[in-house]
Amino acid sequence: MISPATGDTDALIRIHRGCADLRAGRPLVVAAADETIAVLPVDGLDQATLDDFRIRIAAATPVLLVTDLRAKAIGLTPYEATAVTTPTEATPEDYLTIASGSEVRLGHTTAPGGEAAKAALEITKCAELLPALVAAPVRGGVLEAPDAPIAVEAGAALNYRAEVAQTLKIVAEAPVPLRGGIESRFIVFRDMMGGTAVAVMIGNPDPNQSLRVRVHSACATGDIFGSRRCDCGDQLRLAIERIDQLGGGCVLYLDQEGRGLGLANKLRAYNLQDLGLDTVDANTALGYHEDERDYAAAGRMIAELGWDQIVLLTNNPTKIDALRHAGINVCGRIPVLAPVTPDNRRYLEAKAARAGHLLDQIAGGDEPTPVAVKSAGRD
Incomplete structure (x- = not known):
């Protein structure tokens, strides 16, 4: 459990339950000093649930909450939390089109949402749902x-x-020999909500030296099934081999699929990429930042393992900055350069050109041309 100095345990448990309710398609009430609103997720919304929300819970015609990035992508005036006006007869399909469609045809205006709206969108991201909510003042x-x-x-x-993240603690560990005769020890961490993360200790790293670390976000498509759309699985395997060759270190395996979007939203982004967007614009078109990952858990894990200084295996300078922001002393970098294939070249070129990844193996080829999400609406 967390201490009173770091937060209100009961309040955090309510947030966790709120995430579960949103995933189940149930409404949630979010209160702030300036407003109290009821929200309903667009992701998975059906007509019966929407009708019940309008009749039983909403005190006014609902608006659609989206992020500033989604509003900008569809040509609307963006606010940090953007309230989009919609017709009283708007259907779940209408809301979903505004929230994630590649063509938006409804005319609508926007207004800034308050603190409760911002928080509601953050909870939706924590639940790995589309950051889009039907919202209204709460009926008496x-x-x-x-x-x-x-x-x-x-x-x-x-x-x-x-x-x-600050409640993560070690709950189990055991030796696990890996392919190629690599000796490792899996150490499982669990937080107060039951979420897990894994540290894979490879070899016997010297406790008197900086720990070589690969902070790897889970990628089911690449790590498990060998997807060729990305380089994630190749980077994971190369990092394990490199750490072993250098005398030992650690892989932190974090549950942050799709740079923090979750698997369903990663696949939605893939569909937008197939329409012409690159990996950066596909994420922002869905209302997400280019990278939604949070590294507070990594900082907690490294501290719990007993290290205070690391050398990071990465190609991403932004990850180094994020880890330092999380309190980790990153004193060096080791590149992890995966093979370039016809399937992942466009993805890697976008990471290099748009996100600043240091990918020396990318040579030649045209920079992908960003394609805006179309909008037939008007602000």
């Missing part, structure tokens, strides 16, 4: 009803991930 008496939605505080939601 709703919160006193026996089946009242869970109510959460906006401030707790905005700090949720960092607070929960």
